[in-house]
Amino acid sequence: MNLTSKQRAYLKSIAANTEALFQIGKYNLTPEVTNAVAEAFNTREIVKVSVLKGATDDPKTMGMALAERTGSTLVQVIGRKIVLYRPDPDEPQIVLPKA
Numbered sequence: 001m002n003l004t005s006k007q008r009a010y011l012k013s014i015a016a017n018t019e020a021l022f023q024i025g026k027y028n029l030t031p032e033v034t035n036a037v038a039e040a041f042n043t044r045e046i047v048k049v050s051v052l053k054g055a056t057d058d059p060k061t062m063g064m065a066l067a068e069r070t071g072s073t074l075v076q077v078i079g080r081k082i083v084l085y086r087p088d089p090d091e092p093q094i095v096l097p098k099a
Contacts, residue, residue: 001073003085007096011046011075014094015083020050028057029065038070041086045094047072051080 003011021040024033040047049066051059063082067074072086087094 001085001087003073003075003096008075010097011085011094012083015046015048015075018046018048020048020081022047022049023052024049024055024062025052026054026056028055029062034066034069037066037084041070041072045085045087045092046075047084047086049082049084051082053080 022033022037037047037049049063051062055062059080059082060077063074063077063084066072066082067084070084070086072084075083075085077083085094
């Protein structure tokens, strides 16, 4: 899904008030973390992930891989925080601004 800058800014504003649900540590992006994030999209449309200092991989690389594996869109990587978005296919809760 391609987001416009206006849509991305809107999602960033929502994510600013959201706590990180998951933490990625020294074992980096494991299948368990990927599955947990994918499952979180069953109940929410925005997921925020925190990358701990012990992780050896780059947060941006992990964010892109996580987005690809979960079928979501990478909204932003700021510092060590990853924000992902995947709209609910049946009843989207977040209404994005028009493109």
